[in-house]
Amino acid sequence: MDRSTMSDERALVKKLVAEHEPDEAIDYNAKLLLRLVEDILHSTSSSGHDSRDDRDEDKILQSSYNDILGMLSFKINRISCEFSYKADAHSTAVSIFEMVRNYKWDVKLVLALAAFSLTYGEIWLLACIHKTNQLAKPMAILKHLPDTLKDAGQTKPFFDALNSLFGVILNVIKCVIEFNDLPLSYITPDLAAYSTASSYIPIASYWTIRGIVACATKITSLGHLSASSAMQTESWELATFAHKLKNTLDHLRKQLDSCYSHIEKKRDDEAYRILVELFKMSHPDNMKILRALIYAKDDILPLFDGVTKKMVRIIEWKQTG
Structure with missing residues (x-):
């Protein structure tokens, strides 16, 4: 990366932090919304053939989805419309950032990906049912989908590159979600x-949304990419973007792993101090000491009884004295 590019990125970061990290950022369950988005992307990558049967779980989640989407669906649809504008990728990304200005970083990213999943899911749904559904057939013709998708050999490299970029985007978003979920009580200023x-x-976040914009641009223009050379060019551009984002992901992952190591050490130190204090005290039985040593809930069988050859609860090892 040359100096001018690094300078441009530093200026962009300064602007993003100043404008898009409000003191009272709006928070939502990003993991819940991301799960719904992953279901869409998973179904499209498997050509719509998903044998998973989670009907009971879906019923439980439905009310949660209704709650969160009741407040966010309008925002998601607005972002989805933004993908259709013929502006350059940077301008589109900046416009999306303006729409999600007041949300936390992980929520910003999930909202952008959710908006794209609407467009992508619609295209694949039409591709799957246009031969048998009378409404889908003329819609697919208008989008020029039948001719585009019938040659699997020609489109496979394109969708392989697209799915690869999806994977990196999802992992970056999950990394940001993990970072926001870190227990701040174990984070010290010197970390x-x-x-x-x-x-x-x-x-x-900026380059992740740029990646989402790239995916949206390619998929919405898919109907016009009839030549194999055009497909190859689009595939190469997607692969190049995936490589750039992979470097971003590696850097974030490295920092997050360092945070986890720090937190683990802090927790070990805390557990040791608690144990030392417990041994200094007198107790009517050995339960506090055992629970501190083994750290298990009563409904878990954490101990192996060598006499009975069975797993047992901590309470069964209770001793008084």
């Missing part, structure tokens, strides 16, 4: 990995 990740997430 460089945390401050580094915090300062890097805005630029990672």
Whole structure:
């Protein structure tokens, strides 16, 4: 990366942080919404043939989805419309950032990906049912889908590159969600990995949304890519973007892993201090000590009884004295 590019990215980060990290950022269950988006992307990558049967679980989740989408569906649809504008990728990304200005970083990313999944899901749904559904047939013709998708050999490299970019985008988003879920009580001001990740997430978010915009641009123009050379060019561009985002992901993952190591050490130190204090005290039985040593809930069988050859609860090892 040359100096001018690095300077441009630093200026962009400064602008994003100043404008898109409000003191009272709006938070939603990003993991729940991402799960719904992943269901769409998974179904499209498997050509719509999904044998998973989670009907009971779906019923439980439906009310949660209704709650969150009741407040976010309008925003998702607005972002989806933004993909149709013929502006350049940077301008489109900036416009999307304006729409999600007041949300936390992980929510911004999931909203953008959810908007794209609407467009992508619609295209694949039409592709799957246009031969048997009288409404889907003319809609697919208008989108020029039958002729585009009938040659699997020609389109396979394109969709392979697209799915590869999806994978990197999803992993970046999950990494940002993980970062936001870190227990701040174990984060100290001197933890460089945390401050580094915090300062890097805005630029990672920008390039992730740029990646989503790239996917949307390619998929909405798919009907016009009849020549194999055009398909190859689009595939190469997607692969190049996936490579750039992979570097972004590796950097974030490294910082997050350092944070996890720091938190684990803090928790170990805390557990040791608690154990030391417990041994200094007198107890009517050995339960507090055993629970501190083994750290298991009563409904779990954490101990193996060598006499009975069975797993047993901690309470069965209770001793008084």
